[in-house]
Amino acid sequence: MVSMLRFEVLNEDGSSRTGILSLARGCIHTPAFMPVGTNATVKAMSPDELKEIGAEIILGNTYHLYLRPGHGIIRAVGGLHRFMNWDLPILTDSGGFQVYSLSALRVIEENGVHFRSHVDGSMHFIGPAEAMEIQRALGSDIAMVFDDCTPYPATYEYALDSLKRTLKWARMCREFRNEGQALFGIVQGSTYRELRTMSIEGLLGIGFDGYAVGGLSVGEPKEVMHEMIRFTGPLLPADKPRYLMGIGDFTDVLVAVESGVDMFDCVMPTRNARNGTLFTSTGRISIKRTEYKADKGPLDPNCKCSTCTHYSRAYLRHLFLTREILSMRLNTMHNLYFYMDFFRKMRDAIASGKFSEFRKRWEAVLASRPETEEEIS
Amino acid sequence: MVSMLRFEVLNEDGSSRTGILSLARGCIHTPAFMPVGTNATVKAMSPDELKEIGAEIILGNTYHLYLRPGHGIIRAVGGLHRFMNWDLPILTDSGGFQVYSLSALRVIEENGVHFRSHVDGSMHFIGPAEAMEIQRALGSDIAMVFDDCTPYPATYEYALDSLKRTLKWARMCREFRNEGQALFGIVQGSTYRELRTMSIEGLLGIGFDGYAVGGLSVGEPKEVMHEMIRFTGPLLPADKPRYLMGIGDFTDVLVAVESGVDMFDCVMPTRNARNGTLFTSTGRISIKRTEYKADKGPLDPNCKCSTCTHYSRAYLRHLFLTREILSMRLNTMHNLYFYMDFFRKMRDAIASGKFSEFRKRWEAVLASRPETEEEIS
Numbered sequence: 040m041v042s043m044l045r046f047e048v049l050n051e052d053g054s055s056r057t058g059i060l061s062l063a064r065g066c067i068h069t070p071a072f073m074p075v076g077t078n079a080t081v082k083a084m085s086p087d088e089l090k091e092i093g094a095e096i097i098l099g100n101t102y103h104l105y106l107r108p109g110h111g112i113i114r115a116v117g118g119l120h121r122f123m124n125w126d127l128p129i130l131t132d133s134g135g136f137q138v139y140s141l142s143a144l145r146v147i148e149e150n151g152v153h154f155r156s157h158v159d160g161s162m163h164f165i166g167p168a169e170a171m172e173i174q175r176a177l178g179s180d181i182a183m184v185f186d187d188c189t190p191y192p193a194t195y196e197y198a199l200d201s202l203k204r205t206l207k208w209a210r211m212c213r214e215f216r217n218e219g220q221a222l223f224g225i226v227q228g229s230t231y232r233e234l235r236t237m238s239i240e241g242l243l244g245i246g247f248d249g250y251a252v253g254g255l256s257v258g259e260p261k262e263v264m265h266e267m268i269r270f271t272g273p274l275l276p277a278d279k280p281r282y283l284m285g286i287g288d289f290t291d292v293l294v295a296v297e298s299g300v301d302m303f304d305c306v307m308p309t310r311n312a313r314n315g316t317l318f319t320s321t322g323r324i325s326i327k328r329t330e331y332k333a334d335k336g337p338l339d340p341n342c343k344c345s346t347c348t349h350y351s352r353a354y355l356r357h358l359f360l361t362r363e364i365l366s367m368r369l370n371t372m373h374n375l376y377f378y379m380d381f382f383r384k385m386r387d388a389i390a391s392g393k394f395s396e397f398r399k400r401w402e403a404v405l406a407s408r409p410e411t412e413e414e415i416s
Numbered sequence: 417m418v419s420m421l422r423f424e425v426l427n428e429d430g431s432s433r434t435g436i437l438s439l440a441r442g443c444i445h446t447p448a449f450m451p452v453g454t455n456a457t458v459k460a461m462s463p464d465e466l467k468e469i470g471a472e473i474i475l476g477n478t479y480h481l482y483l484r485p486g487h488g489i490i491r492a493v494g495g496l497h498r499f500m501n502w503d504l505p506i507l508t509d510s511g512g513f514q515v516y517s518l519s520a521l522r523v524i525e526e527n528g529v530h531f532r533s534h535v536d537g538s539m540h541f542i543g544p545a546e547a548m549e550i551q552r553a554l555g556s557d558i559a560m561v562f563d564d565c566t567p568y569p570a571t572y573e574y575a576l577d578s579l580k581r582t583l584k585w586a587r588m589c590r591e592f593r594n595e596g597q598a599l600f601g602i603v604q605g606s607t608y609r610e611l612r613t614m615s616i617e618g619l620l621g622i623g624f625d626g627y628a629v630g631g632l633s634v635g636e637p638k639e640v641m642h643e644m645i646r647f648t649g650p651l652l653p654a655d656k657p658r659y660l661m662g663i664g665d666f667t668d669v670l671v672a673v674e675s676g677v678d679m680f681d682c683v684m685p686t687r688n689a690r691n692g693t694l695f696t697s698t699g700r701i702s703i704k705r706t707e708y709k710a711d712k713g714p715l716d717p718n719c720k721c722s723t724c725t726h727y728s729r730a731y732l733r734h735l736f737l738t739r740e741i742l743s744m745r746l747n748t749m750h751n752l753y754f755y756m757d758f759f760r761k762m763r764d765a766i767a768s769g770k771f772s773e774f775r776k777r778w779e780a781v782l783a784s785r786p787e788t789e790e791e792i793s
Contacts, residue, residue, distance in 0.1 A: 079734065083741040086726075108709070108734040115710045116730045124726045332485070333492045349463075349501045353493045357456065357485040364460040364744055 044181070044221040044248045046280050046301075052394040054273055054299040057386045060280050062180045062221065064120070065127045067095040069280065069301035070389075072287070072382045073130060074375055075309060077103050079113075079123040082309050083364075083371040086125045092344070092376045093383065096128040096180075098304045101173050102137030105165070106158050110176035118178030130304075131179035133170040133212075135225070136253065136285065139188040147187065147204070150211075167211035175217040183251065184212040186225040191258040198229035199237075206241040213245050221248040223282060226271060229254060230263050235271050249280040252300070256286050265294045272298030289381065289405055293398045296385060308378045312370035315359045318377040322407050326370070331356045344376035421558070421598040421625045423657050429771040431650055431676040434763045437657050439557045439598065441497070442504045444472040446657065446678035447766075449664070449759045450507060451752055452686060454480050456490070456500040459686050460741075460748040463502045469721070469753045470760065473505040473557075475681045478550050479514030482542070483535050487553035495555030507681075508556035510547040510589075512602070513630065513662065516565035524564065524581070527588075544588035552594040560628065561589040563602040568635040575606035576614075583618040590622050598625040600659060603648060606631060607640050612648050620653065627652045628659040629677070633668075642671045649675030666758065666782055670775045673762060685755045689747035692736045695754045699784050703747070708733045721753035 045061040060067040074081045074089060077100045081089055089097065099119055104110060113122050120126055138145060142154035151166020165173070170185035185208050189201040205227045216222050224242035228234030242250060252271050255264050268283065272295065275281045280301045286292070287305020295303070308318070315326045319339035326338070334352035346355070346369040358366035381401075388397035422438040437444040451458045451466060454477045458466055466474065476496055481487060490499050497503055515522060519531035528543020542550070547562035562585050566578040582604045593599050601619035605611030619627060629648050632641050645660065649672065652658045657678045663669070664682020672680070685695070692703045696716035703715070711729035723732070723746040735743035758778075765774035 078738045078740055079731070080740050080742040083745075085742065085745065107738055108730065112710045112730060112734075116712045116728055122728070122731050122734075124731075333489045335493045351493055351499070353485065353489060354456070354499050354501075357489075357499075361455045361484055363455055363457050364741060365457040365462065367741055368460075368462065368745070 043219055044280075046249070046278065048277070050390040050392075052389045052392050053297065055296045055389050055394045056299060056301070057389045058280070058301060060301070062128045063219070064180055065095060067128060067302075068386060070292075070296050070382055070385060071096060071302050072378050073098045073302065073304040074378075075100075075304055075306050076123065076125075076129075077306075078107065079104060079119060081371075081375075082313065083367040084309075084375065086123065088372060089125070089375075090127070092372070093379045094127070094375075096130060097125065099129050099131045099177060099179060100134070100137060101131050101170060101177070101183075102134035102141065102165075104131075104177060105134065105173050106156050106163075110173045114176035114178075118176075120178060128180040129177075130181040130223075130302075131174050131177055131183065132284070133174070133183040133185040133225075134165050135170070135183075135186040136188050138165060139190070140257075151185070151208075152187075167208040168215055171212050171215040171217060174220065179220060181221045181223060181249070182212075182217065183223050184209040184225055184247075186227060186253055188257065189227050189229045189254050191229065191254075193229045195231055195234070198227075198231055198234050201229075202227050202234050202238050202241075206238065206245075209242060209247075210245050213247070223247055223249040223251050223280075225251045225253040225284070226275070227254045230259055230267060232270055235267065236274065239271070239274050243276065247279070249282060249302075250275045251282040251284050251302075253284050255283070256291075261291075264291065268295050268300070269298050272300050275299070287378070289401060292381075292385075293401060296389075297394070297398065308374035309371050312374040313367045315366075315370065317355075317370060318374055320404070322404055326352065326355050326359050328356070338373055339377075342373065342377065342380070344373050344380075346370070346373040346376075420596055421657075423626070423655065425654070427767040429766045429769050430674065432673045432766050432771045433676060433678070434766045435657070435678060437678070439473075439505045440596070441557055442472060444505065444679075445763060447669075447673050447759055447762060448473060448679050449755050450475045450679065450681040451755075452477075452681055452683050453500065453502075453506075454683075455484065456481060456496060458748075458752075459690065460744040461686075461752065463500065465749060466502070466752075467504070469749070470756045471504070471752070473507060474502060476506050476508045476554060476556060477511070477514060478508050478547060478554070478560075479511035479518065479542075481508075481554060482511065482550050483533050483540075487550040491553035491555075495553075497555060505557040506554075507558040508551050508554055508560065509661070510551070510560040510562040510602075511542050512547070512560075512563040513565050515542060516567070517634075528562070528585075529564075544585040545592055548589050548592040548594060551597065556597065558598045558600060558626070559589075559594065560600050561586040561602055561624075563604060563630055565634065566604055566606045566631050568606065568631075570606045572608055572611070575604075575608055575611050578606075579604050579611050579615050579618075583615065583622075586619060586624075587622050590624070600624055600626040600628050600657075602628045602630040602661070603652070604631045607636055607644060609647055612644065613651065616648070616651050624656070626657040626659060626679075628661050628679075630661050632660070633663050638668075641668065645672050645677070646675050649677050652676070664755070666778060669758075669762075670778060673766075674771070674775065685751035686748050689751040690744045692743075692747065694732075694747060695751055697781070699781055703729065703732050703736050705733070715750055716754075719750065719754065719757070721750050721757075723747070723750040723753075 224247035282302035659679035
């Protein structure tokens with residue numbers, strides 16, 4: 040079968056690298072950040088705004104779209120791209136992680152998982168066959184295999200058992216692979232190096248268009264997460280895209296890119312925006328702080344996003360405190376632009392062999408202004 | 417004092433008329449609809465989007481902006497236009513109606529009203545002097561006099577007393593008039609023709625740049641409201657803009673335009689949009705209806721707004737049921753476009769002497785699809 044995806048590494052700087060991922064619907068410059076569009080919309084944003092800030096691919100959630108509106112409806116109206124008016128690439132996760140993290144009940148069986156919907160309590164079943172069928176109906180450009188996300192902590196035996204299940208399901212997903220859709224495998228193995236290695240070897244034996252690291256950011260300490268990223272990243276094949284699932288903290292991204300990771304998704308910029316936490320070139324701020332009450336200045340004088348170009352901190356604070364919809368729009372626009380810009384600058388740094396300077400500069404900024412609870416006047 | 421406003425009647429068709437209202441920041445084609453921007457934002461919309469749909473003036477609420485963020489802050493950051501990034505005209509109401517309708521407690525005195533904030537329960541005082549000072553700080557293009565909104569029903573004696581208070585306050589507002597800001601008087605008088613006449617005569621004696629009809633849509637039957645509009649409209653001076661405050665039902669607008677009214681504001685398009693009630697060329701619909709579940713068609717095939725151009729009813733239904741922010745954006749965009757388009761077509765009809773056909777056609781549409789409670793699947 041011909042791969043629907045081409046990946047070319049352009050520059051290398053240590054283990055970090057830039058590349059171009061080519062799909063029928065468009066090219067993606069890596070390292071890439073994928074805004075999360077859970078319910079067929081990146082919360083508060085329009086497709087035009089996403090393009091304006093340079094998004095080249097977004098993520099859709101199989102679990103959510105299966106429950107609402109249902110993949111049958113999305114197929115009936117012409118697929119996810121047409122449904123949400125987004126004509127660039129879409130990656131869909133498989134639902135494995137949401138079944139683990141969102142459903143009220145989860146009963147794992149041989150060929151999938153019975154779970155209770157977090158929306159209305161109804162019972163459902165998704166396994167590799169179902170996950171591939173749903174993703175076919177959605178018509179995403181990149182599909183993910185249905186995996187069993189191993190909880191943390193897990194004993195070696197449990198993690199091994201879970202890992203074998205993920206590998207078996209990965210093989211089934213590969214069999215049910217959809218025409219015209221790239222398919223990525225997912226590495227599990229909890230925090231055991233040996234199991235991570237075994238997982239990668241298993242996946243390589245099956246063969247995928249790209250490889251994702253799953254089962255992290257599930258409660259393990261940061262150092263353990265970083266150790267696993269540093270260990271796993273370089274073991275993934277260099278000629279395929281590497282994707283670290285669901286992780287978007289700047290510190291984690293820097294560790295991962297240094298370990299050769301190419302793709303990221305995370306709700307951090309969008310969720311934080313709605314909560315009034317905004318990223319700036321001097322660290323993160325809480326827009327509700329009293330000090331911004333009559334502050335005429337832009338959120339971040341170094342930012343060129345439309346929020347920073349047109350609005351003051353005083354206005355953003357006012358919109359946040361009055362719970363206006365425009366608050367979520369302007370904050371999301373800024374935070375997502377900030378992320379896209381961070382990735383753009385990171386790609387430039389790698390291309391010019393300056394990733395380690397880039398990393399040090401950012402780590403200093405990130406350390407300078409830790410998040411604190413702020414008083415509202 | 418030189419008026420900050422020029423008004424020219426362009427076409428007449430019976431008592432209905434088209435005109436151009438010229439202010440330093442821009443011209444307004446009348447009959448005009450003013451989207452309501454209560455908290456220094458038209459809910460869910462950006463200023464660019466408002467311009468895209470043809471809004472030439474918006475309304476700001478003195479009461480809300482006085483409470484949050486406070487007019488001192490808006491003055492400090494350069495006025496309301498700069499604060500909210502809107503460079504076309506703004507009309508501010510005086511707070512009189514909100515003090516009446518929103519505050520938990522209202523104690524009317526000689527020179528104003530003590531009231532309890534609906535936000536935090538704190539006590540405040542606004543009278544004609546304060547209302548003019550706040551509107552000066554906001555820097556709106558058109559200010560309104562601070563009036564005493566007469567409740568319905570009111571005895572003749574109460575309405576007379578209230579009317580006299582409004583006239584006295586109107587005189588004070590005229591004295592405190594701000595440089596560079598047009599000022600409109602407000603007609604009160606409850607449902608008594610004699611008092612409406614007395615109110616108009618009193619206001620004409622003081623002299624304003626425009627005249628508004630207040631104290632309607634406060635609980636009186638529709639027929640009584642229409643009777644008052646028909647009676648009051650033609651008594652207002654023909655060479656000044658006439659503004660019917662807070663009323664935007666299509667039926668009421670048609671009655672008012674037929675009575676020579678030029679300006680309108682109402683939360684109907686925006687509030688209904690957020691509740692999923694959408695206006696179409698064949699009547700209003702509730703987007704949550706089961707029948708739209710897999711409906712690929714646009715909300716209104718005859719509408720050229722960006723929502724109808726890019727999205728299906730199935731998608732709009734899905735966004736509404738998942739309570740997505742984009743739902744409120746797309747619905748508001750459509751409803752406001754629909755209003756602006758209705759007014760555009762109404763102006764064309766008047767200009768070509770066909771207002772009564774226009775009115776009949778619309779009344780038939782409005783009667784064809786009354787709102788009903790719909791079941792959600």
